[in-house]
Amino acid sequence: MTRFGRGRLRRILLGAIPFLVLGTLWQMNAVYRWLAPIHMPPPAAVWSAIFTLQEGCPGLLDALRQGSGCLLTNHILSSMGRVALSLLVGLPLGIAFGVLAGIHRRLGNALEPVGVFANAISGIAWVPLAIVWFGVGWRTTLFILLNTVFWLVFFNTLLGVRGVPRVYEHGVLALGATRWKVITQVYVPGALPSIVTGIRMSMGFGWRALIAAEMIGGDRGLGFMLFVSAQEYKTEEVFLGVLVIAVIWMLTDRACLVPLERWTIERWGLVWRPS
Amino acid sequence: MSSLSVARPDLLRSARARRFWRHGGLELALVTLLALALWTAISASIARPDRYLPSPVSVLDSSRDLLWKGILPNYLGQTLWRLVTGSLIGIALGIPFGILVGLNRTVSEMCYPILNFFQSISGIALLPIVMIWWGTTEKTVFVVVLYTCFFPIAFSVLTGVRSTPRIYVNALRTLGASRLRIVRDVLLPGAMPSIATGARLSIGYAWRAVIAGEMLAGRRGIGWMIFSAQQVDRTAQVVLGMALIGVLWILLDRYVLRPIESDTIQRWGLVQR
Structure with a gap:
């Protein structure tokens, strides 16, 4: 398959049509005033909202240093920093505990309902309690995100490790492998497709939960920006925020998570399973 | 005859009980007890447990008042009603939309992105905009839930329809089947597994959207209950609401959504690709 064949070009061109139609309708609405600008701001206003928010920001370096004038980039960096931190902490913890629980059959059976229950209330339902514990601020939002990421990764790792056929473990053990070798050579590779699915799910649910948590219990971040702008009826900033949220998620999902998942399943997912 | 009808429920109960204990029932009971004990111990050892982590007993105690006044059933009913109406209408709109779009290759390639x-x-990200449009009304929550439900299901139906092997469609077409016939006999059964999986996923998203919508738009319901209880410092009610949210979702998932999904996959999912 060529990387940029005719089929791909055709798909891109066809896929652009609905976006163009929607954009045209949006612009026509700005010209003919079908809906009031406070309900549906014109595209130009959304575009200029970027510059209004970034007014006091002299340059790229200042934006990266989170200078006080760079409102938009600060909110973006703040949200994404929390995502990075929760991945850095939540992933290793989730995978480690998941593998540990998955190896021990009884422990796995015992911890499975805990995972089910934790996943059932993960995300937004924790926000009020997190506010009581940590107050309004970054710690609450980080807690919500970590909570979502950890339990989903833990649960999927547990299921993945349990699904690895015992034959492989026995085979490797019979060849004289140590316990550690069994974990790194059998359990983790065998569970990888499930782990990666867990990571993708945790990002999907976690990103949504983060936005919601920032609205209710945060003091910075994209969700907070949306909420404050909406309260001040700055609809163009709300639109900008929603677009930024969608673009960030699409880029992460399409450019990182989906290829990662596909590659893992191709590489490790199609092992033979004894019937 | 009479001895049989007496003996049978007994037999059933013991068989069911044995199955329960063998399939992790003992572990479940142990873990629940352990978690409750741990929770009690933590809440007994911290300062001001009423504010930070009320004990299980006081959480249960807080439900008495709510139950007696009829607030809790009312809130639960409202939340479930929002979830059911929003997600059912979303799914009912999303499935035909996905199939219609999936019928034609050009149209489906156009609509996919x-x-x-x-x-x-x-x-949830759209909630602030919708609140500017319609304020904190019932319509706001309904629209957000509908939106949350519609797109995932439409997307997975579209993917399901497109991944049905063309050879079946062509086979029916050479036998002279009409378009409607192809949809009914090939595309719909072929897309069934992805419809079921998509429905479960989108109802999962919708459940969170209902909770968030109630919190932010201030509509009475279980999400609103935990949000407002936090504001007046009644942490016991917050924990009660969280536990109810978890239990409700597990019941819904285990006894409604997952059986539907696995039955569908069992019935339609094992088609040769």
Whole structure:
């Protein structure tokens, strides 16, 4: 398959049509005033909202240093920093505990309902309690995100490790492998497709939960920006925020998570399973 | 005859009980007890447990008042009603939409990116805009839940329809089947597994959207209950609401959504590709 064949070009061109139609309708609405600008701001206003928010920001370096004038980039960096931190902490913890629980059959059976229950209330339902514990601020939002990421990764790792056929473990053990070798050579590779699915799910649910948590219990971040702008009826900033949220998620999902998942399943997912 | 009818429920109960204990029932009971004990111990050892972590007993105690006044059933009913209406209408609109779009290759290639785009804007992120449009009304929550439900299901139906092997469609077409016939006999059964999986996923998203919508738009319901209880410092009610949210979702998932999904996959999912 060529990387940029005719089929791909055709798909891109066809896929652009609905976006163009929607954009045209949006612009026509700005010209003919079908809906009031406070309900549906014109595209130009959304575009200029970027510059209004970034007014006091002299340059790229200042934006990266989170200078006080760079409102938009600060909110973006703040949200994404929390995502990075929760991945850095939540992933290793989730995978480690998941593998540990998955190896021990009884422990796995015992911890499975805990995972089910934790996943059932993960995300937004924790926000009020997190506010009581940590107050309004970054710690609450980080807690919500970590909570979502950890339990989903833990649960999927547990299921993945349990699904690895015992034959492989026995085979490797019979060849004289140590316990550690069994974990790194059998359990983790065998569970990888499930782990990666867990990571993708945790990002999907976690990103949504983060936005919601920032609205209710945060003091910075994209969700907070949306909420404050909406309260001040700055609809163009709300639109900008929603677009930024969608673009960030699409880029992460399409450019990182989906290829990662596909590659893992191709590489490790199609092992033979004894019937 | 009479001895049989007496003996049978007994037999059933013991068989069911044995199955329960063998399939992790003992572990479940132990873990629940352990978690409750741990919770009690933590809440007994911290300062001001009423504010930070009320003990299980006081959480249960807080439900008495709510139950007696009829607030809790009312809130639960409202939340479930929002979830059911929003997600059922969303699914009922999303499935035909996905099939219609999936019928034609050009149309489906055209709509795939935009559906993907709207699917990645979560309903919760749209809530502030919808609140500017319609204020904190019932309509706001309903629209957000509908939106949250519609796009994931439409997207997965579209993917399901497109991944049905063309050879079946062509086979029916050479036998002279009409379009309607192809939809009914090939595309719909072929898309059934992805419809079921998509429905479960989108109801999962909708459940979170209902909770968030109640919190932010201030409509009475279980999400609103935990949000407002936090504001007046009644942490016991917050924990009670969280536990109810978890239990409700597990019941819904285990006894409604998952059986539907696994039955569907069992019935339609094992088609040769």
